[in-house]
Amino acid sequence: MTGILARNEIADRLAAAGYIADPSLATALMLMDMLGRPLLLEGEAGVGKTEVAKALAKVHGSELIRLQCYEGLDRNEAIYEWNYQSQLLAIKIREQSDASALEEHIFSEKYLLERPVLAAIRRAQAPVLLIDEIDRADEEFEAFLLEVLSDFQVSIPELGTITAISIPRVVLTSNGTRELSDALRRRCLYHPLDFPDVDREARILVTRIPGIDAALALQLARLMQGVRKEGLSKTPGIAETLDWAAALVGLGVLRLDADREAVFDTLSCVLKTREDRARITREVTDRLIGKVA
Amino acid sequence: MVVHPATQDIGFAVRRRVAGFLSTLRHSGFHVGLAESCDALAILANANIARPSAAKPALKALLCGCRSDWDRFDDLFDAFWFGRGVKSRVQTTPSRGPVQPSAFKGPHGRNDGAQTNLASDVERRVDEREFEATPDGRREGASRSESLGDVDFRKIADPDAMAEAHALAEQLARTMRTRLTRRDRLAARGRRIDLRRTIRASLPTGGTPIHVVHKRRRFKPLRLVVLLDASGSMNLYTAVFVRFVHGILDHFLEADAFLFHTSLVHVSDALREKDAGKALDRLSLMAKGVGGGTRIGDSLASFNRWHAVRVIHSRTCVMILSDGYDTGAPDVLGAEMAALRRRCKRIVWLNPLIGWDGYEPSARGMAAALPYVDLFAPAHSLDSLAAIEPYLAQL
Numbered sequence: 001m002t003g004i005l006a007r008n009e010i011a012d013r014l015a016a017a018g019y020i021a022d023p024s025l026a027t028a029l030m031l032m033d034m035l036g037r038p039l040l041l042e043g044e045a046g047v048g049k050t051e052v053a054k055a056l057a058k059v060h061g062s063e064l065i066r067l068q069c070y071e072g073l074d075r076n077e078a079i080y081e082w083n084y085q086s087q088l089l090a091i092k093i094r095e096q097s098d099a100s101a102l103e104e105h106i107f108s109e110k111y112l113l114e115r116p117v118l119a120a121i122r123r124a125q126a127p128v129l130l131i132d133e134i135d136r137a138d139e140e141f142e143a144f145l146l147e148v149l150s151d152f153q154v155s156i157p158e159l160g161t162i163t164a165i166s167i168p169r170v171v172l173t174s175n176g177t178r179e180l181s182d183a184l185r186r187r188c189l190y191h192p193l194d195f196p197d198v199d200r201e202a203r204i205l206v207t208r209i210p211g212i213d214a215a216l217a218l219q220l221a222r223l224m225q226g227v228r229k230e231g232l233s234k235t236p237g238i239a240e241t242l243d244w245a246a247a248l249v250g251l252g253v254l255r256l257d258a259d260r261e262a263v264f265d266t267l268s269c270v271l272k273t274r275e276d277r278a279r280i281t282r283e284v285t286d287r288l289i290g291k292v293a
Numbered sequence: 294m295v296v297h298p299a300t301q302d303i304g305f306a307v308r309r310r311v312a313g314f315l316s317t318l319r320h321s322g323f324h325v326g327l328a329e330s331c332d333a334l335a336i337l338a339n340a341n342i343a344r345p346s347a348a349k350p351a352l353k354a355l356l357c358g359c360r361s362d363w364d365r366f367d368d369l370f371d372a373f374w375f376g377r378g379v380k381s382r383v384q385t386t387p388s389r390g391p392v393q394p395s396a397f398k399g400p401h402g403r404n405d406g407a408q409t410n411l412a413s414d415v416e417r418r419v420d421e422r423e424f425e426a427t428p429d430g431r432r433e434g435a436s437r438s439e440s441l442g443d444v445d446f447r448k449i450a451d452p453d454a455m456a457e458a459h460a461l462a463e464q465l466a467r468t469m470r471t472r473l474t475r476r477d478r479l480a481a482r483g484r485r486i487d488l489r490r491t492i493r494a495s496l497p498t499g500g501t502p503i504h505v506v507h508k509r510r511r512f513k514p515l516r517l518v519v520l521l522d523a524s525g526s527m528n529l530y531t532a533v534f535v536r537f538v539h540g541i542l543d544h545f546l547e548a549d550a551f552l553f554h555t556s557l558v559h560v561s562d563a564l565r566e567k568d569a570g571k572a573l574d575r576l577s578l579m580a581k582g583v584g585g586g587t588r589i590g591d592s593l594a595s596f597n598r599w600h601a602v603r604v605i606h607s608r609t610c611v612m613i614l615s616d617g618y619d620t621g622a623p624d625v626l627g628a629e630m631a632a633l634r635r636r637c638k639r640i641v642w643l644n645p646l647i648g649w650d651g652y653e654p655s656a657r658g659m660a661a662a663l664p665y666v667d668l669f670a671p672a673h674s675l676d677s678l679a680a681i682e683p684y685l686a687q688l
Contacts, residue, residue: 031336
């Protein structure tokens with residue numbers, strides 16, 4: 001069991017990679033290595049699920065391979081595909097040659113297109129495989145994925161079975177648009193992500209926005225808590241906070257209560273629907289700023 | 294499954310405790326198996342995280358599968374390992390024998406119960422009915438030959454007749470499902486050839502279209518989400534509705550059920566139990582606090598906040614079975630109904646009180662919710678339940 005990073009070390013390295021993790025997430029990331037299980041992250045849009053995978057790749061200094069799921073995603077797009085154009089050309093060129101030799105030729109590695117899953121198990125150094133928004137894929141794909149995640153081998157009828165050279169670290173994310181199967185949940189380690197508390201959000205801002213004043217970061221983090229409690233139809237996530245902070249820093253704002261006009265003008269960074277925009281009026285903004293000033 | 298070599302060092306006593314903990318979790322609805330036991334031991338065998346403070350988050354990440362597991366884990370962990378707090382939620386299934394005479398407490402004996410049990414409550418209710426004259430003076434209840442269709446559920450007194458009504462309610466849900474899906478299949482006909490994909494598929498065969506790819510209309514089956522009011526005021530109807538919902542869940546392809554009184558409980562798993570009796574038992578364990586006031590607004594709020602994204606899609610019909618007596622603020626209910634209305638296709642509110650003569654939806658909560666309801670229908674008898682089907686079929 002050598003080579004497994006301790007929890008604190010993972011947390012430190014995550015922080016160095018620009019991700020502020022709470023202890024239980026660091027524990028889960030440590031267990032990924034120890035038990036060789038994938039990690040399932042669940043939470044609302046914008047809480048930083050995808051960022052975890054990116055940071056994890058940095059922590060281990062490995063490549064990040066991303067598979068974005070969507071409705072109708074099938075094996076061909078997730079694992080491998082034959083390069084049909086090249087195959088057709090090859091057939092034309094070798095029209096005179098022996099049929100079985102031709103078949104062997106066009107179904108060889110040379111014509112195989114790697115898709116994320118196949119790519120992830122054929123790397124010399126274990127990469128991080130991010131399976132993003134697994135809940136958007138169909139149930140059949142989920143079942144198939146489960147098979148790959150337990151065996152880490154892929155069988156290609158024309159070529160044979162390809163076993164993993166290295167076992168990738170797999171991170172799955174879910175928004176909860178569809179209920180995932182119990183089998184998949186059981187196979188995975190589980191960690192729900194929530195919006196960060198004030199302290200953590202302020203630390204994230206300080207880490208990610210160069211040149212931000214610590215006091216402004218804290219004010220902004222507290223303001224975001226207030227905004228999220230307003231019952232908006234689209235609750236702003238951490239990415240929105242970062243955008244907003246960058247905008248305010250760019251405008252030279254030092255304190256929120258000193259420059260209310262700029263705060264109101266830059267609300268478009270966090271409010272993404274017409275209803276929400278109408279809801280947070282100038283008065284509401286003033287009230288929210290008043291609470292954090 | 295790989296047994297980690299380090300787990301060999303763990304003593305027998307610890308193994309047993311871990312097995313016990315996992316079985317506790319399993320009883321509480323966690324999906325954990327043998328592989329998880331092995332991994333749990335591996336975690337405990339690891340010197341770095343064997344301390345309780347470190348082992349708890351590690352086991353939590355391993356053994357939880359969803360948000361509700363995650364929220365309950367700490368309590369269960371503390372209860373099992375430190376004997377802290379309430380007893381774990383594991384309870385043995387109460388035996389379902391005939392109601393003992395001692396269980397009969399009379400009409401006022403119901404406040405004895407810190408341990409409210411829906412199933413026995415229901416049966417007791419049935420017993421009570423035998424001893425009471427119903428308001429219209431019918432003592433003996435419906436006769437065997439009498440059609441139960443249009444009889445108000447609260448007027449069915451005979452336990453056998455009640456059982457029959459339960460079975461009929463379930464049967465009704467079943468036929469509704471069959472008819473609704475048959476329509477679905479007809480609608481899914483009419484396939485066309487997808488030229489683009491067919492040509493693409495013909496590439497490996499040198500341009501000869503061997504595999505013809507068909508275009509099919511993407512079809513989302515109608516999903517039914519039932520929110521069942523289990524408060525005290527609904528007591529007379531809860532039992533038969535539970536059977537109806539059980540029938541729906543058992544036979545609809547896509548359905549989810551929630552039960553609410555002062556808070557909201559997700560009960561689909563319990564109700565998917567094939568045996569109606571067992572399902573009722575499990576349900577009674579989950580429905581703590583039955584008989585208290587109803588907070589429909591707050592229950593809907595927690596539904597919208599935590600469950601709606603997951604269980605509602607564009608072809609979802611939300612069915613609320615409630616009498617609309619809300620002890621919470623009516624504007625909360627109104628706001629949550631508005632939010633719910635935006636998400637789903639239809640809201641059907643079944644109110645048993647509509648069947649009563651001279652009923653008007655004047656309860657403040659009901660009045661606040663009514664503008665957002667697409668179909669406001671009675672649900673006091675089997676006929677009224679059956680009358681919903683044509684409406685659902687149109688969706």
